[in-house]
Amino acid sequence: MTSQTTVEKAPQEPEDNAVPAPVKGLRGHPWLTLFAVAIGVMMVALDGTIVAIANPAIQRDLGASLADVQWITNGYLLALAVALITAGKLGDRFGHRQTFLIGIAGFALASGAIGLSSEISLVILFRVLQGLFGALLMPAALGLLRATFPAEKLNMAIGIWGMVIGASTAGGPIVGGLLVEHVSWQSVFFINVPVGVVALVFGLVILRDHRAANAPRSFDVIGILLLSSAMFALIWGIIKAGESWGWGDGRTWAWLASAVAAFILFGVWQNRVREPLVPLKMFRSVPLTAGVILMVLMAFAFMGGLFFVTFFLQGVHGLSPVDSGLHLLPLTAMMIVSSPVAGLLITKFGPRVPLVGGMVFTATAMFGMTTLSESTGTFTMSLWFALLGCGLAPVMVGATEVIVGNAPLELSGVAGGLQQAAMQVGGALGTAVLGAVMSSKVSADFAGNWKDAGLPGQADPALEKAAEFGMVPGELGQAPGMTPDIAARIGGVIHDTFMSGMGLAFTVAGVVAVIAALVATLTKRGENAEAGAGVGHI
Known part of the structure; x- marks a missing residue:
């Protein structure tokens, strides 16, 4: 982290410094801060997969079409991906505590509104709002952790943070299955209301506002519009290609071409504006750029592969939604166990070796899952799922540390948004591309x-x-x-x-994971983290 010397101007609004001072009491306590942000992050990550189990019940109850049901998920992911980087900038400018609390409150209210909706159009609308508020709190959570933890504890904190995301993502089908089968599809959304209230109370009591001394004071409105347009065109094109248009359709390539054009315009504008939304000098850091690419490739392989695993369990093996989720417990359990261990390894040895090893494990698991068949037993499936969890944990933790740790402290929110946006783009791309591979096979x-x-x-x-x-x-x-x-x-x-189609899709995912392992060789510990290493305590 940069070695800035700052003075605390008010008890609740200190400026960030490179080495967090020891904290007495509840407010600003690092581990309590981690607990508070983990509750909010859990809600967002859980909602990325929990709704998939509820979709059939929603379709029956509201008389929705297949396209409507797909947009229950796509609308959420689209809003989340488009808004993440801008939301991170809001946190850098106005304080991560404020944006996190607004995100929590808005997410919980939107969830309650979905549960009360009687029309599919309202469900989709409030899912979009869920995504927007989720985008506010995700990068803010990373910004709070970066500003609260000293360097030698940060990787452990990010490891636990990644564990919460991984466990919530993988545990979504289990929780969703239990709620839908024993309560109602509305309960999948209503559950976020009390959880949101608890997160809000903890946030108000525990979180401390952190702002970097040299954080930009102006706002790049044109940059926001250009980046949002580029992200929207990219994700929209990917979603529609996998949903209905196909990759040979001219409309797909028109949207993707417009995304490229908007990204180019955004880059030109960022080089001209005085205080850019995303300073392109960030990408002069080879490790940071490698971390972003690695996150895209990891999410491509993981989210794209996980999509087929659920159909394999329910379709080929005839398992119920709850049983399908239980069969994924080895994946969830290994992510829970491996994430803090990965944080310790990264702190001791740096991120490069754990990241390369994680992607090698992921590639091995993907190639191994090409051998799955109708006669494959639970033990064999569990081995591959557990190996995948072991591989994903170091990447979740390490790539996050590489991206956020190599960014200037005053841009930690933007870096957090960049990390999450890369994951959403990779997940959408993996699902669409591997879906097209499956369809063609x-x-x-x-x-x-x-x-x-x-x-x-x-x-x-x-x-x-x-x-x-x-x-x-x-x-x-x-x-x-x-x-x-x-x-x-x-x-x-x-x-x-x-x-046969799933086998080919997993082969492609395995090749992508191998490429990701090569990209991981370009990563290293963030210079800002190195500057503060060995200093400060909790």
Whole structure:
């Protein structure tokens, strides 16, 4: 961290300094600060996956179309990705405590509004608001940790922070399944209200406002508009390509081209404006740039791969949502165990070796999951899921430390937003690209598998579509002229075709993870962290 000397001007609004002073009492206590921000971060991370389990119930209750249901998730991710960097800048300018508390309150209120909604359009609208408020609190949480913890404790804190995100993301299907099955789909959202109240109370009592002495005082409105437009065009193009347009559609490439143009304009403007939204000099740091790329590639492999795992468990193995979530417990458990351990290793040895090792583990798990089949037992699945959790934890912690630690202290909020935006872009890109890989493989193999199974005529296109998800239609057995033997063979074709597509998708994810391991060799500990290493205490 930079060695600035600052003076505390007021008890609740001290300026950041490189070495946090020892704290007495509750307000500003580092570990209590970590606990307070973890509650809010848990809500946002949980909502990224918990809603997937509730979608079928929402569709039935509100009479929504498939596109409507997809936008329950896409609207949330789109708003989150578009607003993250700007939200980080708000924290740098006005204080991370304020933006975090506003984010908590808004997220909880939007969640309650979704639970009270009786129309699908209102659900989507309030999900977008959820994403916007979630964007406020995520980078603010990192900014608070960076300003509160001394350098030698920061990696451990970020490790626990990453553990909360990983566990919440992976635990979403379990929590969602329990709530939907035993309460209602509305409870998936209502649960955020009391959690938000607890987070708000803890935040008001414990969090201390931190502001860097040389934080920019002006606001780059044009930069915000250009960056938001670029992020929107990029994520919109990716989502629509995977959802309906396809990657060969001119509309997909028109949106992606407009995103590139907007990013170029944004870069030109940032070099001209006096106080830029994202100073491009940040990217002169090779480790910081490598950390951002690494986060995109990691999320590509992880989120894209996890998407197919849930369909594999529910479609091919016929598990319930709750049982599917329980089968993912090895992944969750290893992320919980490995994240603080990764923080200790990174503190002792630096981030490069743990990051490279983490991506090698991730690649090995991805290649290993290409061997999954309908006959694969729980023990074998658990081994690959556990290895994936071991691989992801060091990357979640290390890439965050590399990005935030290599940024100037006064831009810690922007760096936190950049880290989260990279993760959202990578996740959306992974889901869309691997979805396209799956779709093309299914289209190429389905007719041949149908013929090899000795089935007459040509298959109904709806059955080929079902093969993309590995789900045998429930009404198949009631179709006219359908015998148990034919139904069994059709089910086998659907599962075999899905497995071949999933295998190719995991192969692509594994290759991406290998590339990420090579990128990780360019990372190193943040210079700001090194400057403060060994100083300060908690």
